[in-house]
Amino acid sequence: MGRLALFLLTACLSVTAMAADVIKGERQETFGDMTVHYNTFNSTYLTPDIAKSAELIRSKNQGVINISVIKDGKPQMAQVSGSVKDLTSQSVPLIFKQITEQGAVYYIAQYPVPQQETRTFEIKVQTGDKINTINFNQELFPGE
Template sequence: MKRLALFLITACLSVGAMAADVIKGERKEVFGDITVHYNTFNSTFLTPDIAKAAELIRSKEQGVINVSVLKDGKPLMAQVSGTVKDLTSQSVPLKFKQVTEQGAIYYIAQYPVPQQETRTFEIKVQVGDKLNTINFNQELFPGQ
């Protein structure tokens, strides 16, 4: 599980260096003293052992979304939910699961990627009584 945490945290926080990579573009939103980092990528970027440890399906037709919530640079527990819509506005709920290990807290969910297309994500992050919503579009590609 240490490798899983390291991979997902690294993917979430350092992928900005690969900004040209459409699939792995790191993003963040700041809500007062709370920072939410999020990214999405094809599950084939996960090694088989990391996918198994995270109980994720590793498939060219499965995407992963990773969300972390920080306050003053430290991980924070939150309620994370959301949806992803395709071009026909068909909505798929995202079922996030919390992963906590070695001082890291992050939330991961999977969704189908049957073909290349732009998807619209809506992510809701609730910390205490504050609910924040993040909306973004991402062009997705089935993996190799």
């Protein structure tokens, strides 16, 4: 699992360097003293070993969303839930798994990507009694 945390951290950091590229870039929202980092990508970017260790399906028709919560420069545990809607407003719930290791905490979920289209994500992040909501659109492409 150390390789998974390293991959997800690397993915977040590398896409931060390309912040102007919204399609591939990591995004973040700040709520008071807490920052929620999030990005989404096709599961074919995961190596087979990393996908297996995270119990993710590696397929050109599967996307992955990665969420991390940071407060005062340190990872925070949270309850993360959400959904993704297609253009017809069909909603698919996102079932997040918490990955904790080597001082990092990530929340990952998968969703289907049957065709190229723009999807609307709604993510709820709860820390303590506060619930913060992030809404964003992302154009998705089935992988190769």
